[in-house]
Amino acid sequence: MAIISKYAVALLACSVFASTHGFAPATPSQLALSNKSASATTSTQLYIIGPMIRKMREEKEAKNMPMANPDEAKVEAPGLRVGVNAWKWPPVWPYDSNFFKRKSEMTGKDNANPMMNMMNPMEALEKKDVADVDENLFDSLKWWEENKEVTTDLDERVVAKISSHYSFYLRDGMSVLELGAAENSYLPEGLKLNKHVGVGAVKSQMEANPSISESYVVDLNDVVEDEGVKSEELADLGRDTFDAVIMANTIDFLINPREVFKSSWRALKPGGIMIVPFLAKDAYAEKFDEAFTKQWRDMTDDQHMWVGGSFFQFSAGEGWEGLKGFDISPEDAKQLGAEESVLDKLKQTDKDLPPGAYVVQARKNFEAEEVDESDLEGYIKSKMWMLPTLEDRDKKLVVPRLARAYEALDTQEEKERMLGHFDSLPKIYASLIKMDQFAFTFSMQAQLAADLVGDPDFTGSDIQINNMKMGLGLRKPSADFWAPVGKLTAAMQPEEKVNLLAYIVPRFGSDDPTQQEALSAFVSGLEPTFEVIRSKCPNMKESDVQLVGSELLASEVLVPGRSNREEFALWLGALTDVDLEFILAKRNSFKEDATKELEAFQKERADEEQAITDRRTQIQEQVAYARENRTTIFNPRTGKIEQVEPPKKGILGTGIELPFGN
Secondary structure, three states: OOOOOOHHHHHHHOOOOOOOOOOOOOOOHHHHHHHHHHOOOHHHHHHHHHHHHHHHHHHHHHHHOOOOOOHHOOOOOOOOEHHHOOOHHHOOOOHHHHHHHHHHHHHHHOOOOOOHOOOOOHHHHHHOOHHHHHOOOOHHHHHHOOOOOOOOOOOHHHHHHHHHHHHHHHHHOOOEEEEEOOOOOOOOOOOOOOOEEEEEEHHHHOOOOOOEEEEEOOOOOOOOOOOEEEHHHHHHOOOOOOOEOOOOHHHOOOOOOHHHHHHHHHHHEEEEEEEEEEEOOOOOOHHHHHHHOHHHHHOOOOHHHHHHHHHHHHHHHEEEEEEEEEEOHHHHHHHHHHHOOOOHHHHHHOOOOOEEEEEEEEEEEOOOOOOHHHHHHHHHHHHHHHOOOOOOOHHHHHHHHHHHHHHHOOHHHHHHHHHOOOOHHHHHHHHHHOOOOOOOHHHHHHHHHHHHHOOOOOOOOHOOOOHHHHHHHHOOOOOHHHHHHHOOOOOHHHHHHHHHHHHHHHHHHOOOOOHHHHHHHHHHHHHHHHHHHHHHHOOHHHHHHHHHHHHHHHHHOOOOOOHHHHHHHHHHOOOHHHHHHHHHHHHHHHHHHHHHHHHHHHHHHHHHHHHHHHHHHHHHHHHHHHHHHHHHHEEOOOOEEOOOOOOOOHHHHOOOOOOOOO
């Protein structure tokens, strides 16, 4: 098992894990105990084994409980298992590259002890041999072309289930994009689409598919990182073009799923649906095992559903809505999974049983086209959906700060300029992700990004980004500006330096000579300003001296036409110690307000997560109660609804009750 980050562990803990028990040689004392136990009565064995079996069955039933409420199930296709509110995600993309490797690409260190990898993930990553990876690189298009005679050949019962699921969401006249297209699309019989575009690896297979109207050979594993599939043909199909994207039995072969889902999101019309069916992990392992990714080989079907759902979440976040998971397995497959034990599996020889079948799906959310002053954060969120580089965590932190920065601007022209700067956020975060998250927290990163974008003079130019890096210490500071500024403000708190940095950086990159003069006046005026404040307020802490002095100087001198050095010196000299203490107190009150807002945001997020957990528990309790108290049940063997006798009380269901409590 390859390295999986701590976030992946948290994600996969949401899914259903199978429990197994290892066998070890018995010790002499265990053998003696076994011989002694062999003489126990049958009734004693029943008392011991009966509750154990019952507990095992109850645990299995609990695992198989659907995590969706009845109201959702009424308006969806049959088999809804995971509802909208049941999903939980880590704050960042939780998978490393080993998670999506194929067998031929795995090296010895990739197969190292997973526990050691989890304990020392950075060490394991540093040992990665790039040469080995390149040498064993799997060529997707070549492999599928060489194996084009090997077809999927799904069981008819599985085909019927996929087709039935499609029939619930696909309608005549729709335009459909099929990713991973081959010789069969499993569409409902009689469905008349307006357009059906196939994108797959083998041209001859798509040509043999009667429902496809046009087709393109595209390697879905060839991508532009954090952007989408690298394909002119796919891009030329347009944005907001298709009513539906279907991708059956393909998710198991994707090595860059996030980019594939990003491209799908772009191709869909707002409100359009992406449907991703997949089969049990062993359904066609003998045919396509070489092309399977590691996550597909190593994980269970329940885990596959949650991982598949995460591809929606980490491709466009809230740009997807109505994320759901379905178990559409044929009844024979469900019955087998529900009743067989480990020994049953070992004895199973019937190859005619169908594999399990599952679906994850979601719809493309509607992107706000105009600024809604009553829901400013909602508008900004929609502009964040497809921005690369930013993790979901970063977007949640920066959106409210961007909204406040927008509201603080004075003119409509400045607000429109700020909205045009959102595209610079990936460039900012590409640098911020290199910072030590403990010294420069995610909240501080979000504040810097929002302050920069909110400045009308910030354009995200290379000159401005370069100066931001020098100010952050990611690049050697310039001797004439950043080196002296860093030295003179060394006592300031990191968050205060962030505010100063956000004010200085947008001043760079201007062709205006007066702006260059203002920058020079600022750096040369720092030490004299601090000396004046120290003389007026001898008891003020040095960090506060630097805070007040640098911000007063920046606000007056850095903006051309406001004050020159001489005018600023006269104004500062006229201030009293009371004035300076008042300025400091006012400045600190802003910080306290920001801290309270952050705490409120964190509490709101924690409350939302708890509400989701409570709702999931409530659904499970409702289902358990319904099962325990039902009076009728559908018998798949007879095809009829039959009466269920209520369970008898007492010892092992005999009706005999003990005189004392259970």
